Amino acid sequence: MPKTSFLNPFKAIKYLFEKPQTLKYPFETKEIADRYRGFHKNDWDKCTGCGNCADICPNKAITMVEIPELPNKPEEGKKNKRPQLDYGRCCFCGLCVDICPPGSLTLTKDFLHIHFDKKTFTFIPKDEKLNKETYKAEKEYSIFTASLSQRKEYYDGFSPDIRYALFKPDRIEMPEIEPDERKLSFIEQVIGYDKEQAKEEAGRCLECKLCEEACPAHLKISDYIDAIYRDDPKESLEIIYEDNPIPSICGRICMAHCEDACSLHIRGDSLAIRWLKRYAADQIKNFKEELELKPGKPTGKKVAIIGAGPSGLSLAYFLRLQGHDVVVYDELSGGGGIIRIGPPTYRLPLDAIDKDVQYIESLGVKFKFNTKVGRDIGFEKLLNDYNAVFMGIGNTISFSTRVKNSEKCTLALDFLKDNKIGKQRKVTKNIIIIGGGNVAMDVARESIRLQHIQFPEQQVITKIVSLEGWDQLPATKTEIEEAKEEGIRFNPSWGPKEVVLDDDGNIRGLLCKKVKSVFDEQGRFSPTFYENEEKFLEGTMIIEAIGQRADFSFLPEKLFKRLEFTDRKKIKVDANGMTSIPGVFAGGDIVNINMDAVTAIADAKVAAEGINKFLNYD
Amino acid sequence: MRELELFFGPQHLGMVGNFSITLKVEGDRILKADANPGFLHRGFEKLMENRTWMQNFPLVCRINVVEPDHMELIYSMAVEKLAGIEVPERGKFIRSIYCEMARVGSHLFGLWAYANMLGFDTVAHWAMYHRDLLLDLFEELTGARVYHIYLRPGGVRRDFPDGFTDRLVETLHKIGGKVPDYNATFFENSIFKKRAEGIGTVTREEAIRMGAVGHTIKATGMKYDIRKIEPYDAYDQVDFDIPVRTGGDAYSRLLTIRDDMIESVHMIFKLIDKMPKSGEVYTKTPNPFKWTIPEGEAYVRCESSRGELGLYIVSNGGEKPYRVHFNTPSYNHGLTVLEKALVGESVSDVGNIMISLYVVAPEIDR
């Protein structure tokens, strides 16, 4: 025990002569720490309105309020909702900053707000760019007047940091077959998630539901992904089947508008929604035994559907669930329509299509394959025999470039169709593909496979010529990447001028001219060229993949004249999906401009309701 | 002399925290003390049942305002145990350093309260000033002065800022350099000794009988410390001692607190030396909106600045805890030990004994 004395305390007297420790606040202020968690700031340009901050807030201090003057673009993953803060609730924990997927919410070093009115404690955070009156420059800022409406600009404290975010920004890598291996055969490129990978990927979903609004068919995405996370693929598939009857197909070739809208993709990779759908569909081996869907009570109404593509299949399914008798006519030998002939086997095997079609068939939908309307059965007969007719015929005729000697070229759809459901085409060692869309990519990648199969171990060349430049290419980024990986060469911003033939009349190459611009000022397609800048590409086979159009030859002329079209050469339909001919409905590629499977499903949903109304009205 | 009933607190200068004791006194001798807690009762354990695993983490620290950090630690430990999450090595060291900083800060606050209570204003001012220096460091590290919300299940929320350890060492040297002055003016002050010695004595048998932990039991000579008994985080990788005294009275308890503080400062230096220079500071936990923890129960304990802190947590496999129950050190001290220790003492020593037992009211009420 140390010595104690009552004189000891007087040692403290020495502090009388030291510098005082007191901070002379407010004349002398203390630097606020860089990570200080003060009031919120929100970058409205970055904010997507996803509402994750409101969901994670332990105190329900954040509510999402609609800002009418902001654009509402759910298809781009941007809602016009912004967080509103209640500082009568907020505990400044910063969980909202750590969960914010775009990283727009920041906590600043501002902390002064003193007021006698409680209502001033609720406010909508903005940032300096939007709100110049609130954010003062350092000179104008004074701590005596500082409040929520008098803040210092660029005074960030606790900021979002992707390394410490509460969500996982990186996607689980999809196992794929390597480019060198896959270009040798038509084996399916994507292997598919296994259970653990699917669960982990599904676990990344933040349930903000931006994707559901972006999806044309409005699938309940977060619900079915949650079911996968809970390791219940059956429930997941049941949820998918509420809105989408072709999950095996969509799980492979959907354009995945949802993934573009996913809030995770701003600072990381978007959730692999499509692959998860595919996982759910693949896990269930036999849809008929596992799913407990039943057709509705028979209504006695009959509907004919022309074309067994995505819109036709979906409509058949939706109407069958209502209890109508549905007959689907298609000229091909199986279901799927354009999907059956278009996407190559390495992307969409026939088994996957048949799995979906067979399930729809098992519900009682009658399919009449190999039956072409107009050839085997008249359209007028359908109109007489059935209560309603739906046209989901799709675009089945390829355009030609119509340059000199272009009749020697091969058309894309014929090429794809023969390869997929017919006899493999003979190819040459040097192929030129004209076009920059997804069909062109399919054609190119299919060609390189055929070349490798038909000329094993030999030097082969496949090149793409497209009007559009690199950043304008209409094909998806992954497609372009994968095509590059497989060794396809690109020649963007070149337009075909002439197909050059040799003396025997065989193709020798393609003469190209440089593109000046592709679209005019209104954004319409009207390419212009530098006529004198030319390039010659060698090649012994040319495939044209520059677009498709619909074949309306089955329609009697009288009816065709009554059919109205829009400015963009699409069939005009009303809110019920009905064309200008009563009782004739339409959907799919001939109606919408997206021209993909999921939009076709959305059309089918509209038409199903319209047909239902139409039939009950009769 | 006539017996009378005296309400002591909650609004009373001699009361620390929002707490109340009903005293039965004769003259100024206390015959019977009846603790009356609940002024700060918020029903934490019920609130936590209504929040998800991640949302609970800003909430738990509010149980004890003097030292929120060990509350975060115990919750994180419990969740890690239930969910089977491992903390990375650097994360463990940061946690330990952070908890020891919190211990020093909490002891300084206790010192302030004790000195203020007995009228040693000089010491009280020093202690508060030094605690404020630590709070500056906390602010730099975590972004807030008091509620740090820094330890999260899986590790810590952010890494140390650049040069943080240097500033920490500098500040601790500054505080450590003042220890002789503290000794001279407070601990070795005969006036203080007169006020504290022989007051509120709790013998070892009594302490064991009443379930005392922390300084109350350390002041009776037992080195009962969870950091040694059941080492967590990085405590098994450093060498440290548990200071004990044998008196069992308020003075011994205060000296134990002082020694513990000094030991903590030394431990921080050792931890900084041993800490891995780089590496992950946290393990990624599942998506907070989907985080479910498998069915099970866990009882974890750690050594907070006031003694053994336990948490019993039950999960029914859902997104939220099914039941949580905090075993806080102040609960035993404030409701059992205090009632016994006050009997026979003078009314003027109520605050004195209460603080020496380190009773923190919000921790009792939860």
Added chain:
Amino acid sequence: MEELKKKLLAYFTDLTIQIHDDYRMCINTQKETVVSLLNYLKNMGYEHFALLSCIDWIDKGEFELIYILSAYMEVCDKYQEKEQGIIIIKARISRDDAKVISVINVFENAEPYERELHEMFGIKFEGHPRLTPLMLEREYEIPPFRKDFDTLKYVDNTFGKIPSIEERKANYERT
């Protein structure tokens, strides 16, 4: 721990004991046995009564009482395995007739815990000298920690129903 388990099983008949690898021993027993079991364990050196808790298993209509014991040090400056041990004793009682014998006579510091559980769950501890409210002052129809007590509804009905001064004034002036 294994030794203790053998001894306990020899002494008591209605126990199921699990030992987890982290020195946690979990004993399931009947509510009648609790007092004698605690007494026995106290004599075995598990003198620290760490926690008395209760879980409301509303689906099964039962309360589960949790008694947690640990040991103080036998030798003051030597750490042994025994201190690491934590014994969790569980006993179920019916939810409708929540009664159990108090353990105050064994562990003195169980007193506030039992008071709190009485208040928060409505469990009656027989033999407890003062089962007066500890934390709460207000009366609640359902003890608040029971699972069927909805806090948000309660808050809306109690605090939410109280008008602000302006509202009350306006109401008063209208009538």
Added chain:
Amino acid sequence: MDRNQISKWFKNPGKMANKYSFHVVYFCTGCGIIEIPPSITTRWDAERFGIIPVATPRQANLFLITGYVSTKTLKAIIRTYEQMPEPKYTVAFGSCPINGGMYYDSYNTITSLDKYIPVDGYIAGCMPRPEAIFIGVTHLWKLIDMDKADGYKRYRRDYKFYRANQEQLFKELGWPPLFKDASL
């Protein structure tokens, strides 16, 4: 002190004296109390602003409601507030007295304080820093200058409504009304 201040001192010495010497009730109502010791000690030194804690409400004119208010504490707060001599000012601290804060769904904490006693100012934050306390005090000075810090006047004027609210919460308050016309 500028000339303006001096003329104010001559005009209304009582108000000025009142304003520059806040005696704070020493009552730890919630967790916000943790920032009071730093404010009143050396580092921040609240005495420069004329703030000093006093032991009893009878000597105090400023009541800092520091943080959440449980129902049990509210009773004590009302009693303490009623014991304070006029003029008296209340400043509520942090999120909780405004709209419930962290404990918005707790069965034992009230959600808004101004239903039970008048509040002259709110300070945002959880918890507010010592700086915020001082700036809060300067704001209170301004309010007193403008005669807007009239909480105690409102309490006197609307006492029956306050009392009615208090009685609705507590059923039985346990002490007689402070002013005479207490029943609605």
